[in-house]
Amino acid sequence: MRERALESSGRHSAVRRRHCVVTPLMAALCLGLAACASVDAPPGPVGEAPVAAAPRTTGGAPVSPERKRLIDAFGGEYYARSTESYLDGVLAKLAPASGASAQPYRAALLNSPVVNAFALPSGDIFVTRGLLALAEDTSEIAAVMAHEIAHITARHASQRAEFEKTAALFTRVKVQVLGQQQAADEAEARSRLSIARFSRQQEFEADQIGIKDIANAGFDPYAAARFLAALGEWSALRASISGAGTADRPDMMATHPSTPERIAQAVAEARQFGAPGVGSKGRDAYLAAIDGLAFGDDPSQGVVRGTRFIHPKLGFAFEAPEGFTLENQTSALIGVGQAGGEALRLDSVAIADSTPVASAIASGWIDGLKTTSVEPMQIGGLEAATAVAQGEQWSFRLGAVRLNGRIYRLIFAARSLSPAVDAEFRASLQSFHLINAQDSALAAAQAIKIVAAGSTDTSETMAGRMAFLPHPLDQFLILNGLARDVPLVAGQHYKIVAE
The missing domain is CATH 3.40.1000.10 (Mog1/PsbP, alpha/beta/alpha sandwich)
Incomplete structure (x- = not known):
């Protein structure tokens, strides 16, 4: 609220x-x-250690209405200079691989716990702090941003706008010129279905382009499939916890549906670049970059x-x-x-x-x-x-x-x-x-904290440090990409949520 x-x-x-x-x-x-x-x-700095940076400027240029609407809809900007710098470094590696090295891509963080990401033609790649918390390593966040860049390079927004414009014109002609209201209604229904299929095809295309780009940039090409699987698990857990369905700021399950078919296609695309284990994951560096990130409301x-x-x-x-x-x-x-x-x-x-x-x-x-x-x-x-x-x-x-x-x-x-x-x-x-x-x-802020597992630590003991959250074990496992009953590695770093 x-x-x-x-x-x-x-x-x-x-x-x-x-x-x-x-x-x-x-x-x-x-x-x-x-x-x-x-x-x-009003949006403003929140959280703990990472929140120390001044807002980015647009070089004196006016902020576009589209950018402002997007920022306002997702809680305002979240200022974390070190995290933004890290993501900018990832984007710098992706830009040449995407064939658009002249495009000055920049990361911008959104102060929202939902999981989502967007790209604007201006080169701004918006990522919610909820998505940063869910991603497990650098290759996964690279896969997300490469997917969004692919929407820009493939001109998906303009293609869809032109498709919708043509469909709307066809409907108006049916009604105003031919007087065929029933035919127009049927045409509009078919148009809506076509647009849905068009959007779905765009997602598959953006996946394919993004996986190729992260592989060419040296990242693990299987990261996209891993993140899609985690997204599906996280969305199912949040729906189970809330019992209230989709929020009015939809997460990526609404705008980027994660189906088994899509995950399977992502894996098939990744196999073209080698067996699992190829490419860099960059897990420790990523975890260090999000340590202290605000979590939840x-x-x-x-x-x-x-x-x-x-x-x-x-x-x-x-x-x-x-x-x-x-x-x-x-x-x-x-x-x-x-x-x-x-x-x-x-x-x-x-x-x-x-x-x-x-x-x-x-x-x-x-x-x-x-x-x-x-x-x-x-x-x-x-x-x-x-x-x-x-x-x-x-x-x-x-x-x-x-x-x-x-x-x-x-x-x-x-x-x-x-x-x-x-x-x-x-x-x-x-x-x-x-x-x-x-x-x-009770309203104290919560944040992601990166901790090393001790020799006696288990998923249950780590989740016990998050007992103030609903379903703490499930949240710990999904946030860390772990399966049940898989032992933790002593000395390895994991995400927990701390107050």
Whole structure:
């Protein structure tokens, strides 16, 4: 959640729906909303040791709208000079191999825990800190960046734009000139399918080009397949932990689908350059470059700790019902109950000082509100209100709390709002409070730490040092590219997450 609200008005439209979670369960929390709001904290330096550099400049040139939108959507830039310099060194090796040595590729880090990477025609290769945490060695990060460079050199963006433009023109001709609406609808459906196939083919082509380029640059060509496999495991684990589906800042599983077929093709491409073991991996150098990198949620944007959500910057915290799993997204905090039959959403909108909270909660920001259920109240000394709303398939307990010129809106959804379920929802609403010393301690930043395994260390003992994370053993194994029951090597370095 962020500090600055996304302003919108009127009933929830198809355009606004992109700011909401759209999984079947969470859709219940969005379909009735008049506006999907968010809270936005300004991007800035976060983390520990690596975060000591000043922002990069663009040489006085204006920042492009595309670049700004991308940076804003992924938490702002993350400043880590030594890590950026290391990645620039990798790019310097890749550029000649890609046949575009004149292109001044530069690495830029994004302050997001999701796993993703992008390339702009300007030569900027954007990598999230979530991706850096997942990559196991230099060859894997080289494979990711080579893949993104391949999209530029193969002109995939312009090819797709031209394809979509042609398809749209064909549809308009069908409707406006020939008056064939049904044929136009069918053509549009075929066009969407063709674009999906076109994009999928582009991914395979970028894989093929990228693998060739990293091999020519001296890196392990099998790194691409390894990273794709890790990405699939990580995405599956995150989905299992959150239980809430895809976030509104999708990871690479959404934009770069990792299928068994794609991994198999990556392996087949790598075999053209030799058997496994060919090329440099650069594991130790890479681990040194990401030591101290921030991990997980940025405290300035709110953090999830079990069933507790804490926002140090905005100065509040609250506790979700027992068994809920929370996920902090760009537009809102969302949560899903253990059985999958309950959900919650927290966002915020600006409120005038003259507007009572009870009036605000009854102002129509969710459909089906029972006006007779509106109940003014105090929560932790703050002006608040609660009410009940009824949809076709879902029942809602609503809460609104005034804090620092904003109204924080809590929406709890259940198939049936039984007295027991409603009591849990009301208790969670009542837990909303101004942040205290215990909250601040719990919201401490987390970071990647590189440690050497001792002679008695196992994956279980290493994971034990990450016990504050959900599924710590699974996270340790995936972050380090390890299989279960494979012994650690004494003296070898591994990634753990430290507070």
